[in-house]
Amino acid sequence: MPIELNVNGQARTVDVDPETPLLWVIRDDLGLTGTKYGCGIAQCGACTVHVDGEPLRSCSAPVAAMSGRQLTTIEGLSSRTAKAVQKAWVDLDVVQCGYCQSGQIMSAVALLEKLPRPTDLDIDHAMAGNICRCATYHRIRAAIHAASAQLHA
């Protein structure tokens, strides 16, 4: 069944099983591989994308429900906030293996778009759904604060 999507500002039509999780449509059908598979049960956050600006675990969202909504993946990040977050991540050398970081960055950008000056507790709440087995958490927190400071400089 053809499903019409808007991904990173572009209209895309995919012909897939409507139950297919958005993650696999993004990766296998649209070829956008920055979004990662980690658990398949919305526990790790590696698959986080934005749906109408809100973070969503794409591994557990059927693609049929995504029609008519604005989807953004790591490849489509372009806002001032997003650039500040990515820059802070690079400046602080947050990454280790890097596999979870697309999801971490998507969650962080969504947080800062909503709360430009988050507290540590805000960060805990917004980021607790994203697992990093390399435990880069310390630097993720610092990078979110750094991005926030840069945006208000």
Added chain:
Amino acid sequence: MHALMQVLGQEEQAELARALGAVPATGARMSRRLVLQGAGAAGLVIGFGWLAPGSARAASPAVAGAALGPLEPNAFVRVGTDNLVTVICKHCEMGQGNTTGLASLVADELDADWSLVRTEYAPANVKLYANLAFGMQGTGGSSAIANSYLQYRSAGATARAMLVAAAAAQWQVPAGEIKTGKNLLSHASGKSATYGEMALAASRLPVPTQVELKTPAQFDFIGKDHASPRVDSSSKCNGTALFTIDVKLPGLLTAVIAWPPGFGARLVSFDATEARKVKGVTDVVQVPEGVAVVATGMWAALQGRKALKVQWDESAGATLDSEALLAQYRAQAAQPGANFARPPQTPPEPTAALKMIEAVYEFPFLAHAPMEPMNCVAWLHDGVLETWSGHQFPTFDQKLGSAAAGLPPDKMTLNTLVSGGSFGRRANVWSDFTVAAVNVAKAIGGRAPVRVQYTREDDTGGGLYRPMYVHAVKVGLDAHGRIAQWEHAIVGQSIMAGGPMAMMIKDGIDPTSVEGVLPSSYDLPMLQGQLHSPALAVKPLWWRSVGNTHTAYVMETMMDELALAAGKDPLAFRLALLGKNPRATAVLELAAHRAGWGKPQRAGLAQGIAVHESFGSVVAQVAEVSMKGGKVKVERVVCAIDCGVAVNPDVIRAQMEGCIGYGLSALFYSEIDIKDGRPVQRNFDTYRALRIHEMPKVEVHIVPSTVAPSGVGEPGLPPLGPAVANAVARLGGPRVRRLPFTRSALVAT
């Protein structure tokens, strides 16, 4: 099994086992092949047998942004006419930062401009790219920078010498008058040229057989904070870093495997009728691993596997139960085993006068659970095999992968990609993910390239665990509070038994089962050790810091109990036993000093301390732990490390942070239970991982050193558990002797 034994020669096995932590290094591990003579002295001149002249270009596919020659003095560096410097990395990047480290070593001696440095992975070629600590090509045992330190510096120095010689000839000036810096050659006369401009001329000169290396005072990158930031940050922040799961090839298929549901289960039969009806499923094939469902994409493959009917015979492992196994291990600990330290004295020493402290410790099976579940792409075509994966042990992956395809090893090309973590999982002498992909590629007749993708459940539930262990310890203190007797029994699977490194087991002792107890940083001549190594259907594997994952916990919590029993401060008690170990003493004192050890803490907060030596490095940590409503939280960890020369200080800090977080995850939450032969925890809902709000503040202090570099990726983990446990006890909490902490209800599940 027999074939596996032939994969490595005896010396290679020994080297590999040693480097992987079989023998906790005392800093001398590399000494056989790499002696850093006079590192602190002026102008270290070295000749080298390890800079094979072969070019990497022939065997390595073009990488975007990589320099295209022409100066390729050895297999580790290229300088292009475009002025780019490409460092060819023989080690696998799993997040530990070794590509940045290897590039820093080359860039420093080459006087390169860091912004013009690129990296790529070496192909499988043990002659060019062996780990000098292993004798095979592979990454593990926290050895990447340690074994490459002189090799990669020499590679950079050689390229620099040739560029200088070319400029000297062209400008008709003495080579000694030419200055280099940031990819630029210059002379007082005003002449200058970029490395790119001089690369062609340099490439026509003979490769020098010996070069002079910098003195530490001349370093521009090594030991300099933020001088050479990570090479992989940008690509990992914008989604372009290419992991195995991201490989795209024309016609690429995706396969998931119906793996045995329990340990020791055997396939009886399967019915693929419904599976084949799923749209997108192209093949359902039997492979040695189980039944593979091949499809045009991951979702179709998963739906196909769901529709597949498989009958398994689980009778062989049906009685396997981790709780029963623990009881069996506890009973075994009381029986005589293989001696791993001083044999028992006869007659036994009188214990009546001694104050006896006894404890039994229990450690669960642990899965590595790296963020990227195991995977590999295999393509059989035109009589050759190509694979793409996080090939951490290329030598094994090549030999076992090509054997599965029925091809000679030289008909297999490995494309090594970044790994989404490993923590030991991909350092695997069975090459399970590579062999599985090859088996599926073969089963579909090489019709198309195929990616075998493990689901999280496949990976976490598939064995290759840090084994379960029981320690039973009896220590006697004399009237002066000194250790007079130490009996130490360990029960748990041998990691090396049954594999290609079984020859490392001597007199029934697998060194990876006892490292950290023997040898230990402490002077404990009275220690008597007994080891039992039961065999199980669950495959064991090294897990970040290997035997030290459990031995450090036992030794360092026992030290606190003994200090308490002797009426001494835990720091002072340890220092008294470290009299012959000035390095560990210095690290422990540094951590204690920086943490303000001994100063009063606010109510509800306590410090715990631990020190441990592994992979040639010493790490001490002070954990500050609070307790509220019976639940503990680690607020801060102050960490000190001596790892020799700190090549990339910020990478070292990151590894300490990572070791602390990974270690805390296991300490608090991780265990794989086995019931009726099946693993109970298979995904992050039950195999809980540490999350951001549970991560403590971490403060890292690096001991300045001119000694050759030692390990960093693992040594930060062993002291974490005991430091936290010791703090919990000081807060009035229980002495935790069974892990994880969820077993004591000290943390919420």
